[in-house]
Amino acid sequence: NAGVTQTPKFQVLKTGQSMTLQCAQDMNHEYMSWYRQDPGMGLRLIHYSVGAGITDQGEVPNGYNVSRSTTEDFPLRLLSAAPSQTSVYFCASSYSEDSGEQYFGPGTRLTVT
């Protein structure tokens, strides 16, 4: 099993550009989530999904969209990139929303100039 995979690993965007961060898992997990990690801020939840076709907002959803058309994939879209979105983005999955063990992808390091 590959676990949770994320692409790209690194990305530089200009202000106003849009892009999609890809996330996929091959563990048949129902629950998937996106976090951002900033120095001194810890991990903050952006969006999450409890199953295909169901998504909801986390703590810091503004500027991001998600969709969950399949169990395996949970892409994160940046609509119009801003320097404040410079961060490390982690996708995670778990068997269910009640599970405390989340499996994280390796992260995407995004810089917005």
Next chain:
Amino acid sequence: RKEVEQDPGPFNVPEGATVAFNCTYSNSASQSFFWYRQDCRKEPKLLMSVYSSGNEDGRFTAQLNRASQYISLLIRDSKLSDSATYLCVVKRQVTGTALIFGKGTTLSVSS
């Protein structure tokens, strides 16, 4: 007040030392508790769950005090490979909520 608070450190200890990390949480509805480990520039990984009765996993001991809303992690006989950031994590007893992460405590073990 942040929902999960940790001393950021860094904790600098020699090999073989015993070190303890503390964490407090503010929401009494928190249901489950965990310690995650994050190596530099890597993704977080579950280290251990924390049970009310306390639990051990080798050199690691986790304890929970619900009355004081306090969680601890004790590492005995520290190894160089223990150098990492340790994240205190809580989960509320509310459907649809995810894990709440502390900012982490950084440990550096030196020879």
